[in-house]
Amino acid sequence: MSAHNEAKMGEIAETILLPGDPLRAKYIADNFLEDVVCYNQVRNMLGFTGTYKGKRISVQGTGMGVPSISIYAHELINQYGVKNLIRIGTCGSFNKDVHVRDVILSMTSCTDSAINKNLFRGMDYAPCADFGLLSDAHKAAVEKGVNVKVGSTLTSDIFYHDLDNNPEPFKLWADYGVLAVEMEATALYTLAARFNAKALAIMTVSDHILTGEETSADERQTTLNTMIEIGLETAIRQ
Numbered sequence: 001m002s003a004h005n006e007a008k009m010g011e012i013a014e015t016i017l018l019p020g021d022p023l024r025a026k027y028i029a030d031n032f033l034e035d036v037v038c039y040n041q042v043r044n045m046l047g048f049t050g051t052y053k054g055k056r057i058s059v060q061g062t063g064m065g066v067p068s069i070s071i072y073a074h075e076l077i078n079q080y081g082v083k084n085l086i087r088i089g090t091c092g093s094f095n096k097d098v099h100v101r102d103v104i105l106s107m108t109s110c111t112d113s114a115i116n117k118n119l120f121r122g123m124d125y126a127p128c129a130d131f132g133l134l135s136d137a138h139k140a141a142v143e144k145g146v147n148v149k150v151g152s153t154l155t156s157d158i159f160y161h162d163l164d165n166n167p168e169p170f171k172l173w174a175d176y177g178v179l180a181v182e183m184e185a186t187a188l189y190t191l192a193a194r195f196n197a198k199a200l201a202i203m204t205v206s207d208h209i210l211t212g213e214e215t216s217a218d219e220r221q222t223t224l225n226t227m228i229e230i231g232l233e234t235a236i237r238q
């Protein structure tokens with residue numbers, strides 16, 4: 001047991017998929033895993049362990065934002081011995097070359113969060129994906145015929161911007177080639193590096209911030225399935 005997880009030792013697999021939404025964790029357990037056990041219901045941050053193609057895998061919600069994923073990732077790595085952490089999240093595009101329904105592998109994660117500025121005393125740290133996980137995910141995507149985009153993403157602390165005072169909050173990031181915005185990868189990559197684990201963030205573009213295009217609920221599910229399958233195929237290679 002940890003402060004936020006009631007799993008017993010040994011109930012969580014070494015490789016875990018991490019959606020922000022705990023109901024996405026349940027959806028994956030219900031639709032993709034066999035022999036499933038629910039190991040956590042604390043705060044409704046559901047966690048499940050099962051098998052996919054014979055390999056033992058866990059899936060657990062992390063909540064939204066840097067503080068929430070930091071708590072879950074810290075405990076999973078340090079208290080449960082999790083080694084491979086694969087985030088599967090949604091993101092918003094602000095890049096004209098990145099479209100709704102695209103799947104992104106985040107090679108490195110920029111941030112507007114002060115978390116690493118504080119940790120590194122004002123110096124810049126470059127949180128990055130584990131190359132092995134990134135490479136395996138890319139291979140899995142190619143095998144599925146999915147044309148994933150690979151590059152830098154932004155982890156933001158802000159979902160709703162004050163557009164009156166900052167009308168183009170993402171222009172600077174787009175000008176420097178950043179593909180999309182989500183809210184957790186920087187923290188996941190930094191914690192994995194600190195505690196000798198491996199991490200990757202895979203994202204599906206759910207909306208385009210510049211054009212206003214969005215996926216419908218049904219479409220979103222299908223598109224998320226593509227990302228989930230890439231995540232699972234990556235997981236079984238570990």
Ligand SMILES: O=P(O)(O)O[C@H]1O[C@H](CO)[C@@H](O)[C@H]1O
Pocket residue numbers: 019020021063064065088089090091159182183184
């Ligand atoms: O779909 P999830 O994994 O929650 O990820 C994205 O969606 C949430 C915002 O709506 C944030 O957590 C962001 O990172």
Ligand SMILES: O=c1cc[nH]c(=O)[nH]1
Pocket residue numbers: 090091092093159181182183206207209
């Ligand atoms: O963090 C997120 C996730 C999805 N879409 C956004 O605009 N931001």
